[in-house]
Every structure is written in C-alpha cells, then in structure tokens.
Amino acid sequence: MIIKNVTVIDGTGGAGLPAMDVRIADGRFEDIRPSGADTARAPSGDDGEVVLDGRGGYLLPGLWESHTHLTGFAMSLPEAERLPHLQRAMSGYLDSGITSVCDLGGSVTQSRTIREAGRAGGTAASLFFAGPVFTSVQGWPLSFHGERSMAVEVGDVDEAHRQVEKLLDQVDFVKCIFDGKPGGGERVTLAALEAIIQAAHGAGKKVLVHVATGTDLREAVAAGADCIEHSFVPEDPTDASEAEQIAALLAATGTLYCPTLVTWEQLGRSGDPAYLDELVAAGISSAEDAAAIAARPSWGMPFPHHPADESQTRFDYAMRTLPLFHEAGVKLVAGSDIAIGMPTPGSALLRELQLFAKAGLPLSEIITTATGRAAEKIGKRDVVGTVTVGAVADALLLDADPLADISHLIDPRRRRAVISSGRLI
Numbered sequence: 001m002i003i004k005n006v007t008v009i010d011g012t013g014g015a016g017l018p019a020m021d022v023r024i025a026d027g028r029f030e031d032i033r034p035s036g037a038d039t040a041r042a043p044s045g046d047d048g049e050v051v052l053d054g055r056g057g058y059l060l061p062g063l064w065e066s067h068t069h070l071t072g073f074a075m076s077l078p079e080a081e082r083l084p085h086l087q088r089a090m091s092g093y094l095d096s097g098i099t100s101v102c103d104l105g106g107s108v109t110q111s112r113t114i115r116e117a118g119r120a121g122g123t124a125a126s127l128f129f130a131g132p133v134f135t136s137v138q139g140w141p142l143s144f145h146g147e148r149s150m151a152v153e154v155g156d157v158d159e160a161h162r163q164v165e166k167l168l169d170q171v172d173f174v175k176c177i178f179d180g181k182p183g184g185g186e187r188v189t190l191a192a193l194e195a196i197i198q199a200a201h202g203a204g205k206k207v208l209v210h211v212a213t214g215t216d217l218r219e220a221v222a223a224g225a226d227c228i229e230h231s232f233v234p235e236d237p238t239d240a241s242e243a244e245q246i247a248a249l250l251a252a253t254g255t256l257y258c259p260t261l262v263t264w265e266q267l268g269r270s271g272d273p274a275y276l277d278e279l280v281a282a283g284i285s286s287a288e289d290a291a292a293i294a295a296r297p298s299w300g301m302p303f304p305h306h307p308a309d310e311s312q313t314r315f316d317y318a319m320r321t322l323p324l325f326h327e328a329g330v331k332l333v334a335g336s337d338i339a340i341g342m343p344t345p346g347s348a349l350l351r352e353l354q355l356f357a358k359a360g361l362p363l364s365e366i367i368t369t370a371t372g373r374a375a376e377k378i379g380k381r382d383v384v385g386t387v388t389v390g391a392v393a394d395a396l397l398l399d400a401d402p403l404a405d406i407s408h409l410i411d412p413r414r415r416r417a418v419i420s421s422g423r424l425i
C-alpha cells in the first residue's frame with residue numbers, strides 16, 4: 001500500500017511533514033520520503049499496490065488506549081456472552097481510530113483468547129496486557145469484586161518475588177496497586193513493590209503503578225516505577241505546590257504519568273444529567289447514547305473506594321495543574337481506565353484527549369501522549385506507536401489537521417481511514 005502526498009505527523013512530537021509518500025509492506029512502514037523524490041523504487045502504484053491519495057490529509061500513528069480493563073466492560077453479562085462482547089469491543093476501538101489497547105488487569109487466559117481472536121479476524125485493535133495485578137492480601141480490586149483471576153495477593157517480599165517470576169513470561173508488562181488511601185485496606189509493602197519492580201526490570205518488562213496519594217506516588221517513583229497510573233488525591237486542593245513538587249520529581253526521574261482524568265470526571269459526575277449533555281455537546285456521545293448511559297444500573301451508583309466528591313476534587317486539581325506537569329517536562333500519557341459513563345470504550349480515550357486540550361496541553365503533545373509515548377510506557381516504542389520506517393503500520397488518516405484543532409482527532413467524520421498492521425480497515 002502507498003499513501004501519496006500526505007502530511008505525516010510521526011508521533012514523536014515534531015511538526016507535521018507535508019507532501020510525503022508513505023509505503024507500507026508486510027505490515028510495516030517500509031519507506032517514508034518526500035513526494036516525487038527520485039529513487040530506485042519510485043512509488044508508482046504499479047504491480048497492483050493499493051494507492052491512497054493523501055492530498056489534504058494527515059497521517060498519524062493509530063491511537064493508543066494505554067489504561068483500560070476489558071473485563072469491566074463485560075462483568076455484568078452472562079458468562080457465555082462475555083467473550084463475544086469483548087471481541088466486538090476490540091473491533092470497536094478501531095472505529096475510534098484506536099489501534100492499540102493496554103489492559104491493566106485481567107486474566108491471562110482471557111486476554112490471550114481476545115488477542116488471538118483479534119489477530120485471526122484482522123479487524124481488532126492490538127492487545128497488550130498485564131494479566132493479574134499485584135495487590136495486597138484482600139486489597140483492591142479483590143475487596144471490590146473478589147475475582148481471583150484478576151489479581152495476585154502478595155504478603156511478604158519472597159512471595160512477591162515468587163509470584164512475579166511465575167507471571168513474567170506470560171505478560172507484556174506488570175501492574176501493581178500501591179494505594180495508601182485510608183479505608184482501602186493494607187497497602188503492598190514498599191519492599192514487596194521494590195522486589196516486583198526489580199524482577200520485572202530484570203526480564204525487560206515495565207512496571208505501571210496505580211497510586212492514590214502523593215506519598216504513594218513518591219514512594220513508587222523511588223522504587224523504580226516506570227509509569228504512575230492516576231492523578232493523586234491532593235493534600236490541599238487549593239495549593240498547587242504539591243503538584244509542582246511531584247512534577248519536578250517525575251521530570252527528574254523520567255517517570256511517565258498517566259492521570260486518567262476521564263475516570264475522575266465520570267466518578268465525580270455519575271448521575272448528573274448536565275454531564276451527559278456536555279458529552280453530547282462535545283461530540284463524545286449522541287443523544288441516544290446519552291439516554292442509554294442514563295439507563296445503565298451503574299449510572300449514579302456510588303463507586304466503591306472512590307466517593308464522588310473526592311473524585312471531583314481529584315479531577316479539578318489534576319485539570320488545573322496539568323499544564324504545570326507538561327511545562328516541567330513530565331512525560332504525560334493518555335489512558336482512561338473506565339468507561340462507565342461513556343457510550344463506547346473507545347470514546348473514553350477520546351474524552352481523555354479532549355480533557356488534555358481543555359486543560360491547555362499543546363496539540364502536538366496530546367498526539368504524542370496517545371501514540372509514541374503510550375508505546376514507550378510498555379517498552380514497545382521501537383516496534384510500534386510511531387510513523388517511522390520499520391514500525392508496525394498502525395495509522396490514522398484524517399482529512400483535517402489534528403495539530404490545528406482537537407476536534408479533528410475526535411470527530412469520526414474526519415477519519416478517512418484506519419490502518420491496522422498494514423491493513424486498511
């Protein structure tokens with residue numbers, strides 16, 4: 001396949017490169033060069049190769065959902081319906097321009113089945129997964145749903161070591177819950193977290209750490225976490241200095257930060273009809289979808305461990321201080337976590353990107369957070385997540401410049417094509 005005369009936004013943060021020809025072969029970007037450049041194998045479209053006219057178009061890496069839990073989308077369904085439902089969800093991501101999905105806690109067997117079915121069918125986003133999360137004895141999320149295939153309980157350091165070694169060759173990365181919020185039960189010990197991170201790093205795997213408080217965050221960074229999941233609960237919501245200190249720490253250590261703003265927004269405003277109206281006005285949801293969300297049993301129900309007022313505080317503080325993280329040089333990543341108030345799993349990531357824009361992040365940075373940076377989060381940046389020669393050919397072709405307006409990335413009418421592993425979807 002060749003896409004001619006297109007502006008390339010490569011997902012590494014640079015400006016768009018106008019008038020490029022991009023050739024895709026064997027599922028990878030084979031050649032990227034200025035249109036009309038004189039070469040031994042000039043892009044011609046001979047030999048039956050598919051040619052896309054990219055004039056007026058923008059080619060960027062396929063988007064990444066770097067924090068979700070597929071199991072959560074099917075939990076309320078009867079057992080027999082779960083897998084087909086999740087397979088449809090994985091295809092649905094592609095409709096939103098999302099070509100890669102990271103599952104941060106689920107059963108290995110189920111994740112593998114979804115991944116293999118997606119590969120065989122050829123019309124699903126690629127799945128990367130953590131398998132079960134590491135947590136304390138009876139810790140979150142076991143204290144919530146008790147589903148033992150989704151979590152590994154660790155007590156002491158030896159056990160942490162034993163359990164992580166058992167899992168490492170089955171998963172793409174490791175996820176650990178390190179949540180010291182009062183009322184959340186025991187936290188994994190710092191020594192156990194360090195043991196998990198050391199073992200994972202020894203096997204070349206990244207460790208993503210879920211935190212609640214600023215203390216959790218600072219200790220997780222000191223233990224060697226690769227990415228911090230969730231913005232923290234501020235000690236004093238009126239004081240930005242805690243954010244400034246944490247931003248300086250994350251920047252100095254090169255630790256990635258995935259604030260999952262849309263989760264705090266959903267938990268803070270669950271049951272609020274004005275929120276659904278806003279989603280409709282923002283192009284995230286249709287009016288029919290909003291009515292369907294309002295009819296869900298979960299709509300307006302208190303969420304365990306995350307009270308609405310605290311979630312709202314977390315959201316407001318994170319929104320207000322987000323630019324300060326970017327300005328400090330923190331590597332932000334886009335991920336949504338949950339989609340209980342969203343029409344589809346894919347729209348949760350799009351809402352996260354919209355919130356990044358609303359908070360004041362530059363559009364080039366926003367694209368990076370959902371492409372190259374997301375691949376970096378799980379250690380796959382050399383393989384996928386950018387439009388560069390040799391990378392897996394996952395891409396999104398838009399007919400309007402996503403560096404000019406965030407809506408160009410969100411609005412489905414702007415999507416000319418989605419390409420997954422070199423295949424036109």
Ligand SMILES: [Zn+2]
Binds near residue numbers: 067068069104337
């Ligand atoms: Zn999560």
